[in-house]
Amino acid sequence: MESVYEWAVSVSVCAVVVCIAEMLISDTAMEKTVRLVLGAFLLLGVLLPLGNVVSEGLKDIDCSLEEPVPDSLRTLTEQRKTYVEQSVAALVDKTLREQGIQAAKVTVQTDIDEQNCISMITAEVMLHSADAYHSGTVSRCVRDTLGLECRTVIVE
Secondary structure, three states, rough: HHHHHHHHHHHHHHHHHHHHHHOOOOOOHHHHHHHHHHHHHHHHHHHHHHHHHHHHHHHHHOOOOOOOOOOOHHHHHHHHHHHHHHHHHHHHHHHHOOOOOOOOOEEEEEEEEOOOEEEEEEEEEEHHHHHHHHHHHHHHHHHHHOOOOEEEEEEE
């Protein structure tokens, strides 16, 4: 509020100075030039204090490049990550069944980078102990077919 008061006083003083100067000039050849200069003076008297108010206000604005991630975006990203993990796990399971291998459980580990891009890390295939001899085939099949690193775990 203080800055608005200062601006109003500044504009008022400029207006009074311009009015007095216009009363003092006589009808001469310089009248148009003097009026132009007085108009510019009044315009600067209005704009300069306003510019200072705006620049002071801009100092309060946080211009940091790092923006906090809203909770809704974080939740959405986690949901996408979970969906991708489940979908890829189902694809790995389907690929193995097509090869005649029955997995006990398939999980996929993913990661999210700074740009919210999901990247695959590994697939983990759990095999029953009776199917332990398929361990090498499972790793090779998942790596060759889907391009994922695969770890096999034997479960009872």
